[in-house]
Amino acid sequence: MIRIKDAFNGKKAFIPFITGGDPDLETTGKLLTAMQEAGADLIEIGIPFSDPIAEGPVIQEADERALKAGCTTDGLLDLVKSLKDKLTVPVVFMTYVNPIFSYGTDRFLERCADAGICGIIVPDVPFEERDEIAGSCREHGIELVSMIAPTSENRIRSIAKEAEGFLYCVSSLGVTGVRQEISTDVGSMIKTAKEVSDIPCAVGFGISTPTQAHDMAKVSDGAITGSAIVKIIAEHGRDCVPYVSDYVRSMKEAVIKAS
Amino acid sequence: MEKPGRFGPYGGQYITETLMNAVMELDEAYNKYKDDPQFKEELKALYRDYAGRPSLLTFAEKMTADLGGAKIYLKREDLNHTGSHKINNCLGQVLLAKKMGKTRIIAETGAGQHGVATATVCALLGMECEIFMGRLDTQRQALNVYRMELLGAKVHPVDSGTATLKDAVNETMREWTRRIKDTHYCLGSVMGPHPFPTMVRDFQKIIGEEIKDQLQKAEGRLPDAVLACVGGGSNAMGAFYDFIGDESVELIGCEAAGKGADTPETAATIATGRVGIFHGMKSLFCQDEYGQIAPVYSISAGLDYPGIGPEHAELYRSGRAKYVPVTDEEAVEAFEYLSATEGIIPAIESAHAVSYAMKLAPKMGKDKILVVNISGRGDKDVAAIARYRGRDIHD
Known part of the structure; x- marks a missing residue:
């Protein structure tokens, strides 16, 4: 069974984000395998x-495009399931609580x-609201990723202590x-977290260039990039796959150099 | 024990980690100042000398005679400075923010009532002010945009999503995560993450306290029913709160049904929504099967919101209050009726409550008393109602 911690196994991780169903589910499927290869x-x-x-x-615009193109929670779950054998890297969902709650938290996590x-x-x-979903997550073996932010200060320790999978540092x-x-x-945020937990810490929000990815990976266990990739998808639409692959490759190289 | 900020199963603090310390700091400050004699005195003085409180409780004699049933009283929040109940909350929150050492206020607005009230109080108390308003609403309510600018506020049109009130809330929350240290988010209704639903209700509960006091003087007793319109629900929560323990008083919230609660063009959350978690709170929301928030519609920009405050959701669940849908057409008829009958032009939002009072009063005995909260004045709506009736008048 694949676990989140496999991504950080003795190396710094590069973590790309894409909005599911943008521009359509078929392209999302191609992107998932292409990014893994890259x-x-x-x-x-x-x-x-x-x-x-x-x-x-x-x-925001990617979400709007995906919804307009007819992407649903069921559609995405079916797509990921169909790629289960091809995807050897861990895959996580990022979404807001209402789509989960509305689907039925337990049913959603079971399908995940x-x-x-x-x-x-x-x-x-x-x-403070983790109990809303944490119980169901545990029951279905899905790790609930916690976040810390520059304003977290006195909260970092309590959050890190309970964190699962990896700690998302904003x-x-x-x-x-x-x-x-x-x-x-960011370095001192992570230092504080590491005082209470050996959980891998990856940094996200605002990282778009290989230099930024390198600098952030230097002080952490990995770098997360979303908007920069989504921009490439917005620009090239269904033809985006090779462009996204090249970009992921360049970011990955920068992250490796930080090891 | 119930967690703080919970109303039965509803409420909570469903917001990003970046904002958590800010809302906790706010909660702490609110708890410190709400019972502070000096803060209470300052707020009381602002209510009295600036907002013009207490607002009147007017006996609607002609309306009562015409409808032939219960005696109807109107709580005149339309007579407050800036023309609605919104000023009560803004005075409270901006004064609190000032005590907290904040220098900048941000707020969302739909029709512009809350934006104007916020900009007004910021001018008075010397705070920097920025208002977020859906692009569509800035066009529908151009006069209010200019009014806010006149008061010294900067108005940001919001283009995301449906470019209306819910998107204005999204954008104000996003702005708050960008700049927290010197900034307070003056939320305009009994919604959002704790402590907002409780705090805004506390700043509005003076409405119900005054109703109780004024009716005691006029009639020597409690009313039989209190009616108020509900969008997010701040004027209704303010009017209801002091009566929750008085079991004999029926509490009735009037929702905006738009073109009908059975059509997609509606904003009637209780009638058509289901439980969800959005904008920081667990409550009832208009949404599709996958939890995507529904675009809502009402002739009234102030009720054009896809959710309802969590305390209302709980009053509905427990059966303590009931909620009824009122259509655009019914609200416009009530708007015209109150204007012609009593010489009071109500806000189109408040006209939703007037409409249900017109249905209810004739069914009640002449010995019964009902109070309608006129949450705001209707000057802002005159051009839109004229257009609804086919007269091409613009602001």
């Missing part, structure tokens, strides 16, 4: 939501496990999207 260590698939409050314009999903990231379920204030520079002292 060196992705763990893949995050966003289940599109009508009101993604943690996202900047790039991923059946499709081979290893974990879920739910940005609008903070530490690099900056604000929403997802490409940033010129990352000014937060």
